[in-house]
Amino acid sequence: MADRASQGIAPVTAGSSGGTGATAIRRVRRHYSLLTRRDKIVLALMVGIPLFFDLALIWGPTIVSIVFSFTNWNGIGGISGKNFIGLKNYDSLFTAYPFFWPALQHNLLWLAWLMFLATPVGVFLAVLLDREVRGTRIYQTIFYLPVVLSLAVIGIIWSLQYAPEQGFINNVLGRTSNNNLIDWLGDPSLNLWAALVATSWRHVGYIMVLYLAGLKAFDPALREAAKVDGASERQTFVHVVFPVMQPINVVIVVITTIEALRAFDIAFIINGGKNGLELLSTLITNNALSESNRVGFGSAIAVILLVISLGPIIAFLARMMREEKQ
Amino acid sequence: MTVAATVRPAESAHRRRRIRPRRLVLYGFLSAMALVWLFPLVWAIYTALRPYSDTQAHGYISTPSVLSIENFTNAWNQADFPRHYLNSLLVAVPAVIVTLIVASMVAFAVSRFSWRFNLLVLMLFTAGNLLPPQVIIVPLFRLYLLLPLPRLLSDNGLVYDQYLGIILINVVFQTGFCVFVLSNYMKTLSKELTEAALVDGASVFRIWGAVIMPLCRPALAALATLEFTFIYNDFFWGLILMKSGDKRPITSALNNLQGQFFTNTNLLAAGALLAAVPTILVFLALQRHFISGLSLGASKG
Numbered sequence: 001m002a003d004r005a006s007q008g009i010a011p012v013t014a015g016s017s018g019g020t021g022a023t024a025i026r027r028v029r030r031h032y033s034l035l036t037r038r039d040k041i042v043l044a045l046m047v048g049i050p051l052f053f054d055l056a057l058i059w060g061p062t063i064v065s066i067v068f069s070f071t072n073w074n075g076i077g078g079i080s081g082k083n084f085i086g087l088k089n090y091d092s093l094f095t096a097y098p099f100f101w102p103a104l105q106h107n108l109l110w111l112a113w114l115m116f117l118a119t120p121v122g123v124f125l126a127v128l129l130d131r132e133v134r135g136t137r138i139y140q141t142i143f144y145l146p147v148v149l150s151l152a153v154i155g156i157i158w159s160l161q162y163a164p165e166q167g168f169i170n171n172v173l174g175r176t177s178n179n180n181l182i183d184w185l186g187d188p189s190l191n192l193w194a195a196l197v198a199t200s201w202r203h204v205g206y207i208m209v210l211y212l213a214g215l216k217a218f219d220p221a222l223r224e225a226a227k228v229d230g231a232s233e234r235q236t237f238v239h240v241v242f243p244v245m246q247p248i249n250v251v252i253v254v255i256t257t258i259e260a261l262r263a264f265d266i267a268f269i270i271n272g273g274k275n276g277l278e279l280l281s282t283l284i285t286n287n288a289l290s291e292s293n294r295v296g297f298g299s300a301i302a303v304i305l306l307v308i309s310l311g312p313i314i315a316f317l318a319r320m321m322r323e324e325k326q
Numbered sequence: 327m328t329v330a331a332t333v334r335p336a337e338s339a340h341r342r343r344r345i346r347p348r349r350l351v352l353y354g355f356l357s358a359m360a361l362v363w364l365f366p367l368v369w370a371i372y373t374a375l376r377p378y379s380d381t382q383a384h385g386y387i388s389t390p391s392v393l394s395i396e397n398f399t400n401a402w403n404q405a406d407f408p409r410h411y412l413n414s415l416l417v418a419v420p421a422v423i424v425t426l427i428v429a430s431m432v433a434f435a436v437s438r439f440s441w442r443f444n445l446l447v448l449m450l451f452t453a454g455n456l457l458p459p460q461v462i463i464v465p466l467f468r469l470y471l472l473l474p475l476p477r478l479l480s481d482n483g484l485v486y487d488q489y490l491g492i493i494l495i496n497v498v499f500q501t502g503f504c505v506f507v508l509s510n511y512m513k514t515l516s517k518e519l520t521e522a523a524l525v526d527g528a529s530v531f532r533i534w535g536a537v538i539m540p541l542c543r544p545a546l547a548a549l550a551t552l553e554f555t556f557i558y559n560d561f562f563w564g565l566i567l568m569k570s571g572d573k574r575p576i577t578s579a580l581n582n583l584q585g586q587f588f589t590n591t592n593l594l595a596a597g598a599l600l601a602a603v604p605t606i607l608v609f610l611a612l613q614r615h616f617i618s619g620l621s622l623g624a625s626k627g
Contacts, residue, residue, distance in 0.1 A: 034524040042531050043439060046431035047447055050501055057498045058454040061465035068464060075468070128356060141613065142360045145367065148609040148616065149602050150559030152580045156598035157370045159584075166591035168369055171386045201366065206620075213621030251624045254456075262458040265561040269584055281460040288464040289566060299464050306461045313456045317449050324445055 062306065068299035075293045089300035100301070103278040106192055107308075110199075110279070111260035118200040119256050122207025127237060129208070130215040140212070144205035151202065151265035158198035159185060159270065188276025195266050195277060203259060207252055214248035215241070250319050257312040261305060280305045374398065374595035381592060397596035405583050405597055406572070411604075414575040416489050417564070418557045421496040422550055428497065429504030429549075430542065434534045436505075437512040438520045448509060455502025459562050466495070470567055487569040495567065496557050504549050507622045511545040512538060548619035551612045555605045576601045 035043075069090070071083040093100050125143055129136050146154060161168045162184035169184065170176050184194045218241060226236040242249070264281040267273040273282025280301055288298025373386065375393045384391070401407065432451065436444045470486035477483060485491040515538070523533045539546070564578030571582055580601055587594040609616055 034521070035530070039530040042529070043435045046435045046534075050428045050432050050498075050505075051447060051450070053494075053498050054451055054454055054501065057466065057469075057495060058457065058462055058502075059450065061462035061469065062457065064465035064468075065461060125356075125359070128352060131352075133352070133356065139356050139360055142363050144617070145606070145609070146363070147620075148555050148559075148605045150561060150577045150580075150605070152559075152561045152577050153598050153602045156580065156584060156594060157366050160370055160373055160591055160595050160598075161366060163591055166381070166386055168386065201363070205363075209617055209620050210624040213617070213624060248624060255624075258456055258458070262460075264458075264460060268561075268565075269581060281458060284460045284463065285566065289467055295464060295468075302461050302464060305458055309456070309458055309461065313453050316456060317453060320449065320452065321445065 065299045065302045065306065068296055069303045071296040071299075073295045075295045083296070085296070089297050093297070093300050093304070097297075099278045099283055103280050103283050103301075104304075106278060107260060107263070107280050109192065110196065110263050111257060113196045114200070114203055114256045114260050115253070118203040119207050119252060121200075122204040123211050123252070125204065125208045126211035126215060127241075130212060140208075144209050146202045147205040147209065149202065151199070152269050154198055154202055155195075155266040155269035158194070158201070162194050185270050186275075191270065191276045195270060199263065199266055203256070207256070210252060210255070211245075211248065214245050218244065247319065247323075250315065254312045254316045258309070261309050261312075280308075370595045370599055373592050374599055376592055378590055378592045386591075397592050398600060401583075401587070401593050401597040401600060404593075405579070405586065407576070407600055409572060410574065410576040410579045413489070413573055413579075414558055414577070414604075417492050417496065417575050418554055421493045421500070421557050422553045424493070425497045425500045425504055425553055426546055426549060429501045430508055430539060430546070431534060432501070432505045433508035433512055434538055437509040438533075438538065448505065451502040451505040453502075455499060455506070459499070463562075463566055467566060486567060487573070489573065491567050492563055492575070495563050496560060499563075500553055500556060503623065504553065507549060507619075508542065508545060511542060511622065515541055544618070545622060547612075548615045548622055551608060551615040552619035552623075555608060555616070558605055 070086060071079060072085045072088070073079050073083045129139055133139065149157070159167070162170075164170060164181045164183050164186070165176050167184070170182055173182070175182050182190070185191050222240055222244065223236060226240045231239070262281065263279055264273070264285075267277040267279050267282055268285075271277055273279055273286065284298050284301045284305065286298075287294040287301065372390075373381070374397050375395070376390050377392060377394055377396055380391055381388075432447070435441070436448050467486075470491055471484060473485040474483055475485055475488065475490065479490055480488045482488070485494065519537055519541075520533055523537050524530075528536070558575070559577055560575070561577050561580070564575045565581060568574050568578065571579065574582075580598065583594070583597045583601075587597055
């Protein structure tokens with residue numbers, strides 16, 4: 001593969017954006033001699049070695065996950081034909097396993113919360129801070145400070161708010177005695193919401209930084225023009241700024257979706273992702289990487305997560321391709 | 327609130343403008359949000375500074391009779407922080423360096439030379455970085471148990487439960503993001519650079535090292551800052567692929583800390599803050615790089 005690939009290599013020349021059309025072919029030929037044989041080998045290695053690891057450690061396992069999902073392998077001994085049980089794992093996942101639908105529901109709730117609450121707040125803060133606000137740097141620093149913290153640390157910092165007897169919230173509410181305390185992280189009808197608040201603390205700042213960067217690159221002349229035409233600030237944002245920010249909007253939707261599907265750390269640090277905090281991600285590890293060793297079953301959950309993840313991933317790749325063409 | 331108060335007279339004195347109520351609402355809202363945002367961290371610091379006996383006697387919402395760093399020293403010793411900080415450094419520093427070198431090479435090759443599989447390669451790396459890690463963890467875990475390593479590099483002869491294994495997966499995973507950012511950045515550099523250097527007889531390796539890399543310094547600085555926090559903050563790989571508790575990086579080790587200090591919130595607060603200190607310092611010192619790294623990832627170049 002390296003050999004065939006290296007034959008097609010030519011330096012990108014001024015004015016050419018890819019390898020299409022007759023002019024590009026002529027250019028390729030013209031500059032062919034500039035690259036020595038050694039150069040081509042070096043370039044092939046520069047891409048080939050990292051690509052090998054990318055395929056071996058990410059895409060290979062992705063495919064093996066799919067294969068595993070059709071087996072009842074428990075991780076002991078090898079896999080033989082006898083282990084293949086068709087769609088049985090999926091069948092019991094959908095019909096018998098009590099945690100699958102709740103976990104999927106929790107992931108979707110996670111997504112909805114981030115998408116319709118946390119992300120808009122982040123965008124809103126970015127829009128506010130993009131105006132001439134005094135001390136804007138200080139506000140920005142405060143809002144994105146949580147972004148540098150790990151989700152594990154965030155889980156612990158928020159457990160100081162939620163702890164039943166020693167936490168801030170219950171102390172403020174006066175609900176710390178045994179008969180009236182609110183078990184924010186232990187009660188399965190509350191702990192998901194508690195985790196969502198904690199995760200939003202970070203997500204809002206993250207989205208704010210990204211959106212602010214986009215707004216900074218926004219052409220102020222457009223805004224001025226809208227103002228001259230008598231548009232209000234809200235109208236300007238809705239009809240001028242927001243549409244122009246389309247590429248950033250796509251990135252933000254993709255990032256928000258991916259974050260919701262990846263959710264794991266906070267749930268795991270709170271209670272191992274059980275008892276109301278089941279997520280697809282924690283079901284995978286709790287089935288396939290625990291003592292029960294249900295490798296095949298856990299992999300079936302991984303495949304479901306993969307299929308859902310392909311949505312935002314394809315959206316992102318489509319954007320990349322569109323930009324590449326321009 | 328304080329900001330609004332100081333801004334008002336200054337503005338009216340300078341421009342003799344009427345105080346605009348909308349501005350007041352804006353500053354009021356922003357200040358209130360900022361206070362809410364700071365509160366969990368401030369509360370963690372406050373709790374960590376108070377001895378357990380003090381909070382037991384007076385409750386958690388009370389003015390302190392004593393403040394001390396006793397919880398920090400206790401957490402430091404009981405949870406063996408020096409050990410775990412060292413583990414984090416042993417993983418994060420080599421991982422960041424290798425990631426940036428590898429990613430810059432891939433980005434260089436795909437962005438400076440037109441190539442049949444350019445876009446495909448770029449997409450494989452980018453999409454790989456977007457996958458939830460849990461999708462690949464089961465086979466990856468099995469692979470780590472199978473792959474042999476020479477004894478010189480691994481004390482159990484495997485990739486599993488080794489610093490090298492954690493470094494490897496972090497590098498592979500993060501390379502995707504860095505290739506994406508760096509290739510976008512490199513596309514903005516003048517196309518003639520490569521050509522001129524080639525005409526002058528420079529090898530591609532030299533062009534990468536002596537022409538392109540120096541020009542990418544801003545992007546590399548931003549990515550180094552960002553990747554250090556990403557890898558330092560990784561919880562998942564260290565948790566699953568490192569079995570020995572004493573070899574886990576600090577972020578993954580927090581899982582044990584949570585169980586160990588469960589009954590003493592003050593100690594837990596101190597432990598979490600200690601784990602957060604390196605990233606907070608990096609952020610405050612290199613805020614500009616941190617943010618430009620994030621923005622580079624979101625927009626082109």
